[in-house]
Amino acid sequence: FxxxxxxxxxxxxxxxxxxxxxxxxxxxxxxxxxxxxxxxxxxxxxxxxxxxxxxxxxxxxxxxxxxxxxxFSIEPVIPEGAFTTTATIRAFIDEHNASLTAMLSADDIKALLEEYNATLPAQVQLGGSVEETGQSYMSLPEEFQRLEADKKQTAAAMKACIKENNTTLPAQVKLS
Structure with a gap:
């Protein structure tokens, strides 16, 4: 050169x-x-x-x-209002959370779930005696009353029909 x-x-x-x-x-x-x-x-x-x-x-x-x-890597210009520290991020999150509608309390949620459960069809009770089981069996929809009328109807057979009916019903939401 x-x-x-x-x-x-x-x-x-x-x-x-x-x-x-x-x-x-x-x-x-x-x-x-x-x-x-x-x-x-x-x-x-x-x-x-x-x-x-x-x-x-x-x-x-x-x-x-x-x-x-x-x-060369030149340090970038940080725009105004950019998050540069955890404190600025935390402040933004707190401000955003304050603008949200209040969350439901546990009691409010429980009341709404109880309301929902009340709209669901009740499960048919199995009954403690043969008579109670027979009454429950007779309250079933016809498609679940499968036992022949001229044969002996046992409590076990009626309970099987009741259980089959209950499995087709929507389950209630547990509250506890």
């Missing part, structure tokens, strides 16, 4: 070009063995440092401003 300004020249190409940089001169002044190991033999690896990063940034700003976004 001839001395001068080279626009559009990538930083890596600039530093890889044949020539002596100010860093090389400084290293040679320290020790020619160090200069040889670092720049000729390349046994000493160049480590990243904040100073090197700033140098690369200044180079990019001066010579390659269009590639600044590609080579």
């Amino acid at each position: 001839e001395p001068g300004r080279y626009e559009g020249l990538p930083n890596e190409v600039y530093h890889a070009a044949n020539g002596i940089s100010s860093t090389m001169v400084k290293d040679a002044r320290v020790s020619l063995m160090y200069f040889n190991a670092r720049h000729v033999e390349k046994t000493i690896i160049k480590e990243r440092s904040p100073v090197l990063d700033i140098g690369n940034l200044v180079h990019a700003l001066a010579l390659q401003p269009e590639q600044l976004d590609e080579e």
Whole structure:
């Protein structure tokens, strides 16, 4: 390279070009063995440092401003009102929750469930005696009264019909 300004020249190409940089001169002044190991033999690896990063940034700003976004991560501008801390998120959630309608109390929910359960058809009771079971059996819809009238009707057979009927009914919502 001839001395001068080279626009559009990538930083890596600039530093890889044949020539002596100010860093090389400084290293040679320290020790020619160090200069040889670092720049000729390349046994000493160049480590990243904040100073090197700033140098690369200044180079990019001066010579390659269009590639600044590609080579460097620039801290984004945080828009006004953005959530930046847990406190701002919590404040938003609290404000939103305050705008919601109040939730039902446990007693209100229980009352609504009792109202719903009252609209459902009641289960037919099995009965404690043969007579009670017979009365329950006679209250069943006809499609569940399957026992033949001329044969002996046992309590077990009537209870089976009652249970079959009860399984077709919608279940009540449990309250406890």
